[in-house]
Amino acid sequence: MFALAFTMQAQPPRGPFVRSPQVHGNKTVTFEYLAPNAEKVILSGQFLSGGPVEMTKGDQGIWRVTVGPIQPDIYPYNFIVDGTSVMDPGNVDYFPNERFKGSILLVPGDEPRMYELRNVPHGAVTYEYYPSLKGSTGSVVVYTPPGYDDSPDKSYPVFYLISGTTDTEETFYKVGRTNFILDNLIAEGLAEPMIVVMPYGNVAARIAEQKGDVKPEDPPRDSEASNLRMKQIENDLIKNIIPYIESNYRTIKDRESRAIAGFSRGGGQTLRIAYGNMDTFAWVCSYAASASPEDMDTDFVSVSSNPEQTNKMLKLNWVSVGNSDFLYRPVMDYMKYMDEHNIKFQGLITSGGHTWMNVKKFVTESAQLLFK
Amino acid sequence: MFALAFTMQAQPPRGPFVRSPQVHGNKTVTFEYLAPNAEKVILSGQFLSGGPVEMTKGDQGIWRVTVGPIQPDIYPYNFIVDGTSVMDPGNVDYFPNERFKGSILLVPGDEPRMYELRNVPHGAVTYEYYPSLKGSTGSVVVYTPPGYDDSPDKSYPVFYLISGTTDTEETFYKVGRTNFILDNLIAEGLAEPMIVVMPYGNVAARIAEQKGDVKPEDPPRDSEASNLRMKQIENDLIKNIIPYIESNYRTIKDRESRAIAGFSRGGGQTLRIAYGNMDTFAWVCSYAASASPEDMDTDFVSVSSNPEQTNKMLKLNWVSVGNSDFLYRPVMDYMKYMDEHNIKFQGLITSGGHTWMNVKKFVTESAQLLFK
Numbered sequence: 001m002f003a004l005a006f007t008m009q010a011q012p013p014r015g016p017f018v019r020s021p022q023v024h025g026n027k028t029v030t031f032e033y034l035a036p037n038a039e040k041v042i043l044s045g046q047f048l049s050g051g052p053v054e055m056t057k058g059d060q061g062i063w064r065v066t067v068g069p070i071q072p073d074i075y076p077y078n079f080i081v082d083g084t085s086v087m088d089p090g091n092v093d094y095f096p097n098e099r100f101k102g103s104i105l106l107v108p109g110d111e112p113r114m115y116e117l118r119n120v121p122h123g124a125v126t127y128e129y130y131p132s133l134k135g136s137t138g139s140v141v142v143y144t145p146p147g148y149d150d151s152p153d154k155s156y157p158v159f160y161l162i163s164g165t166t167d168t169e170e171t172f173y174k175v176g177r178t179n180f181i182l183d184n185l186i187a188e189g190l191a192e193p194m195i196v197v198m199p200y201g202n203v204a205a206r207i208a209e210q211k212g213d214v215k216p217e218d219p220p221r222d223s224e225a226s227n228l229r230m231k232q233i234e235n236d237l238i239k240n241i242i243p244y245i246e247s248n249y250r251t252i253k254d255r256e257s258r259a260i261a262g263f264s265r266g267g268g269q270t271l272r273i274a275y276g277n278m279d280t281f282a283w284v285c286s287y288a289a290s291a292s293p294e295d296m297d298t299d300f301v302s303v304s305s306n307p308e309q310t311n312k313m314l315k316l317n318w319v320s321v322g323n324s325d326f327l328y329r330p331v332m333d334y335m336k337y338m339d340e341h342n343i344k345f346q347g348l349i350t351s352g353g354h355t356w357m358n359v360k361k362f363v364t365e366s367a368q369l370l371f372k
Numbered sequence: 373m374f375a376l377a378f379t380m381q382a383q384p385p386r387g388p389f390v391r392s393p394q395v396h397g398n399k400t401v402t403f404e405y406l407a408p409n410a411e412k413v414i415l416s417g418q419f420l421s422g423g424p425v426e427m428t429k430g431d432q433g434i435w436r437v438t439v440g441p442i443q444p445d446i447y448p449y450n451f452i453v454d455g456t457s458v459m460d461p462g463n464v465d466y467f468p469n470e471r472f473k474g475s476i477l478l479v480p481g482d483e484p485r486m487y488e489l490r491n492v493p494h495g496a497v498t499y500e501y502y503p504s505l506k507g508s509t510g511s512v513v514v515y516t517p518p519g520y521d522d523s524p525d526k527s528y529p530v531f532y533l534i535s536g537t538t539d540t541e542e543t544f545y546k547v548g549r550t551n552f553i554l555d556n557l558i559a560e561g562l563a564e565p566m567i568v569v570m571p572y573g574n575v576a577a578r579i580a581e582q583k584g585d586v587k588p589e590d591p592p593r594d595s596e597a598s599n600l601r602m603k604q605i606e607n608d609l610i611k612n613i614i615p616y617i618e619s620n621y622r623t624i625k626d627r628e629s630r631a632i633a634g635f636s637r638g639g640g641q642t643l644r645i646a647y648g649n650m651d652t653f654a655w656v657c658s659y660a661a662s663a664s665p666e667d668m669d670t671d672f673v674s675v676s677s678n679p680e681q682t683n684k685m686l687k688l689n690w691v692s693v694g695n696s697d698f699l700y701r702p703v704m705d706y707m708k709y710m711d712e713h714n715i716k717f718q719g720l721i722t723s724g725g726h727t728w729m730n731v732k733k734f735v736t737e738s739a740q741l742l743f744k
Contacts, residue, residue: 017589017590018471019586019587022586022587023584025584035456037455038455038456081456082454082455082456083409083410083454084407084410084453084454084456084458085458086456086457086458086459086473087458087459087473089471089472089473090470090471092468092469092470092540094466094468094473096464096466097464098462098464099390099461099462100461101458101459101461101466101473108584117501117509117582119507119509122500122501122509124498124499124500124501125498125499126496126497126498126499127496127497127498128494128496129489129494129496135491137489137491137494149620152524168464210489212395212397212480214391214394215391215394217389218389248521
């Protein structure tokens with residue numbers, strides 16, 4: 001078997017074999033990083049309530065630290081090597097993002113949590129390429145529920161889910177684990193079988209990349225540019241993505257069968273798109289996002305001035321945020337505004353900040369209310 | 373728009389906006405990396421024939437370098453920051469891998485190359501979750517050709533494509549761009565419409581991860597462990613993946629409609645699986661991989677001792693390698709062996725080494741021969 005063993009060897013020539021992360025039965029986690037010449041290696045992760053911790057250099061130049069026990073969840077983390085933030089080379093799970101590169105740690109629950117892989121029927125996740133704005137080709141990630149291919153006569157409602165600033169169309173899948181959340185909710189009968197469509201919120205960047213233009217600064221520095229960007233995602237969703245999905249998937253094509261949600265910027269985009277297209281969406285969720293009283297009084301006056309109509313049209317108006325989120329205050333103001341204007345909404349305030357640990361909670365809770 | 377603009381802002385608070393990579397019209401490329409406190413930043417990439425180049429620190433702590441013109445292709449690269457190798461934080465295109473983390477640079481051709489996004493009908497890429505060995509759940513990436521969903525009565529041949537050591541089931545998609553290669557070949561009538569199935573070659577690692585066991589060293593240090601691993605991917609493909617694909621996709625279920633190929637370790641796995649399952653596959657391609665004369669004389673004696681039969685059974689026996697690949701010599705020996713034993717094969721020797729630039733060439737050339 002020599003030759004076959006040989007063809008199995010990777011380049012570059014092997015060093016010591018590093019295992020990272022290693023999650024132990026007691027929910028402590030050991031991290032390893034190979035850096036024979038580094039002077040200081042630090043572990044930085046959203047699971048470290050006490051802040052970053054130093055790692056210790058061991059044999060063969062492998063730096064190690066064991067932390068925890070850690071509360072079961074999925075967390076972004078990095079190593080900081082002599083001041084430079086790096087992903088964990090030993091971990092294949094990554095955080096898709098335009099501006100930073102992070103690794104992902106899963107600490108499983110004693111019973112698998114709702115976002116964990118369970119022994120239930122699994123849906124599929126498909127990367128579709130569709131005609132987008134200005135002759136560009138868009139990429140959108142689509143979850144189809146278990147049994148979709150086995151029931152050719154069944155049509156499904158669609159949940160449009162937009163990620164935040166610097167996130168990509170992959171983030172709700174790779175970090176939010178939306179596919180496993182839906183698999184598990186559906187298996188328990190807690191959510192309706194639905195298609196989930198995850199677009200890319202930064203259309204301008206994709207157009208620039210494909211045309212070879214200089215990538216526009218994001219987020220834009222002035223509100224006019226912000227409005228233009230907002231209009232782009234609205235046009236891409238309404239004119240390109242929804243028609244593409246509804247002609248390529250078995251969907252129910254009425255407003256009661258379309259939901260829209262988003263996180264952070266995606267939540268702002270969600271409110272703009274939903275309030276501006278009440279004929280298209282009946283279910284609206286904003287995760288750590290808000291519209292300002294000024295916007296409600298002006299851009300969304302049709303929504304704010306006629307609460308009876310709004311309450312009749314919206315099957316769900318969901319608002320959620322963590323109480324230490326940097327957007328907690330504007331979200332509170334938004335809820336206060338709707339309260340004062342008799343606009344019905346459902347609010348979920350959790351602990352924690354502007355994190356994907358919270359996003360998973362928001363999706364898990366709000367998805368159970370959709371299309372019922 | 374203040375509040376909506378505000379909800380659009382990302383955390384952490386914005387620094388200077390870094391654009392990297394920027395590919396210019398003359399095919400020079402500018403790279404930027406933000407590191408106000410770094411002492412030395414180096415660009416390392418497979419497009420740098422002269423080796424790594426130093427970057428220069430500019431205003432706001434942004435390091436820059438412009439290199440090229442660069443030959444159109446897709447290349448892995450990293451920054452080396454005071455000795456630490458990092459991905460390009462400004463680039464969303466990454467190299468999925470178990471052991472290193474790299475970014476991906478596309479330098480487009482004057483006319484889009486066969487692996488580039490063109491204005492042609494696009495297939496879709498689906499992540500499927502299937503029942504794998506020892507109660508684990510496998511993930512496999514599946515390309516379906518343009519029009520697959522529009523022709524419910526049509527069935528397709530299937531090309532199984534296994535990536536190499538430390539690569540994942542995503543590598544042939546994200547780095548090999550197999551979907552765009554097939555889109556373009558099919559659009560030009562150069563390849564038959566086919567389904568491409570991309571499994572994960574390191575089954576043992578996935579089982580260990582899901583069971584919470586210690587991840588086994590890979591590649592294994594002894595040939596016995598190598599044989600066990602080889603048997604695992606063979607069993608997973610033959611007993612789990614092929615039945616799953618053939619019951620969930622519209623496939624033609626005969627050996628003349630199944631092809632198998634792989635790169636590096638995946639090529640070794642391909643030869644082992646193909647020669648051991650001639651009733652399942654009629655089309656075989658090995659990319660930078662080989663079987664040793666010893667293996668051919670012993671494990672594959674049914675193949676080597678009866679060349680007439682072997683030549684009759686194999687519609688294609690493709691062997692390819694770069695002339696500076698560290699596996700060039702054993703691949704030469706393998707071709708010499710087949711030559712001496714009157715086993716028909718088709719060989720493609722290119723320039724270059726054990727790279728994904730070459731893998732894209734091998735896939736582009738061999739895919740045109742399949743199922744014809």
